[in-house]
């Protein structure tokens with residue numbers, strides 16, 4: 001099985017751990033060796049002056065020991081930082097689609113607040129997703145979620161952020177964009193999804209999505225992501241109510257106070 005997978009992926013997966021374990025064994029072995037040489041020299045000299053035992057071999061051993069410890073330290077550092085990065089990625093990404101999850105969304109939101117004066121939010125909600133699940137099965141529904149994310153990523157700019165907000169609902173943050181630009185962007189995503197033939201299990205499935213768009217000017221506190229999402233959600237509600245597969249921009253008269 002190991003041969004089938006090849007050694008490279010195995011090394012990539014376990015290499016750091018193996019190197020760390022070997023280094024650890026090396027340090028223990030070298031320490032025991034040093035102890036043995038020290039003891040032998042001490043027994044011979046029969047006195048407590050260890051300088052007598054410090055011959056060239058012993059210094060060489062000390063040096064190896066020191067190098068092994070430094071190597072070990074750096075491997076450990078590498079292991080910890082690599083795992084920390086993996087944990088961070090796992091905790092901020094949606095497992096199914098690879099989009100940010102809510103925690104990831106809050107993190108990127110903080111960064112956007114620090115770096116951008118303006119931004120807009122788009123909510124994307126797949127239409128009649130329950131029917132897709134009921135007709136084609138939950139696993140096909142999962143594939144549709146992944147494909148919708150892929151299509152949306154195809155339209156996103158690098159600085160735009162996509163997060164799965166729950167079920168078949170996604171939030172997109174567009175740093176630096178005003179609400180009109182965000183509407184144009186949402187329209188492009190809508191068309192990309194509508195015109196795609198989601199080919200799964202030899203069946204072409206038509207998928208559409210509805211969008212609510214809100215600009216930051218509609219909320220009092222520019223740092224309140226959830227208020228902005230709520231406002232965009234109201235626009236989404238109108239999009240669903242008016243026949244779905246459309247983009248609706250939140251306007252001030254549409255915005256109700258949160259209960």
Ligand SMILES: Nc1nc2c(ncn2[C@@H]2O[C@H](COP(=O)(O)OP(=O)(O)OP(=O)(O)O)[C@@H](O)[C@H]2O)c(=O)[nH]1
Nearest residue numbers: 126127128129130131133138139141142167168240
């Ligand atoms: N396959 C799959 N289905 C999910 C997942 N999360 C939520 N769902 C399903 O998504 C469906 C959402 O249904 P609704 O909230 O009624 O929305 P809808 O059918 O899209 O209807 P509208 O939004 O009004 O167009 C439910 O049946 C959930 O079970 C998931 O991760 N995978």
